[in-house]
Amino acid sequence: MKEKYLLHVCCAPCGIVVIDELRKTYDLAVLFYNPNIHPEEEYLKRKLGVIQACEEWEIPMLDGDYEPNTWEKAVSGLEYEPEGGQRCSACFRFRLSRTAQIAAKEGFQFFGSTLTSGRNKRADVIHPIGEDVGTQCGVRFHAEDWKKCGRQERGRKMADERAVYRQNYCGCRYSMKHQIPE
Numbered sequence: 001m002k003e004k005y006l007l008h009v010c011c012a013p014c015g016i017v018v019i020d021e022l023r024k025t026y027d028l029a030v031l032f033y034n035p036n037i038h039p040e041e042e043y044l045k046r047k048l049g050v051i052q053a054c055e056e057w058e059i060p061m062l063d064g065d066y067e068p069n070t071w072e073k074a075v076s077g078l079e080y081e082p083e084g085g086q087r088c089s090a091c092f093r094f095r096l097s098r099t100a101q102i103a104a105k106e107g108f109q110f111f112g113s114t115l116t117s118g119r120n121k122r123a124d125v126i127h128p129i130g131e132d133v134g135t136q137c138g139v140r141f142h143a144e145d146w147k148k149c150g151r152q153e154r155g156r157k158m159a160d161e162r163a164v165y166r167q168n169y170c171g172c173r174y175s176m177k178h179q180i181p182e
């Protein structure tokens with residue numbers, strides 16, 4: 001019997017290759033919990049991309065609440081931090097903590113996140129946070145740097161083949177000023 005694994009997915013371009021890899025080994029479910037995304041219209045676009053990816057392989061998707069005010073409180077005082085700084089660490093903790101809580105409540109053996117897929121997202125920052133919240137909740141965190149082993153290239157190809165919506169900023173309103181030209 002396959003072990004149960006809850007994967008936090010931030011967006012379809014990051015998630016698609018990870019979902020395809022993990023579904024072969026685990027009894028996989030996806031959690032979309034990203035209240036950092038601003039505005040809501042953008043949140044809905046990214047969520048739709050993840051729903052479509054899950055539908056392709058019939059992976060169940062848990063739909064986390066969109067609670068931007070709660071997220072704002074979690075990063076309060078860190079608004080002017082540069083991208084990759086303390087605001088991002090608080091943002092990672094906020095999302096991974098909820099993932100670990102749900103994984104524990106629903107009887108998953110493992111949880112993980114596609115956050116390390118992003119080319120500017122450091123695994124050495126994200127993994128200790130995952131380990132910490134996993135220990136607190138009693139669920140094992142799967143520490144994997146998803147941008148390695150050719151996954152970025154494979155993921156880009158898979159996303160292009162499916163015409164997946166691709167955003168041009170990380171997600172929160174503070175990151176909008178860093179939009180990357182297409």
Ligand code: SF4
Pocket residue numbers: 036037083084087088089091092170171172173174175
């Ligand atoms: S830049 Fe990205 S990771 Fe950092 S706080 Fe904003 S949404 Fe979260």
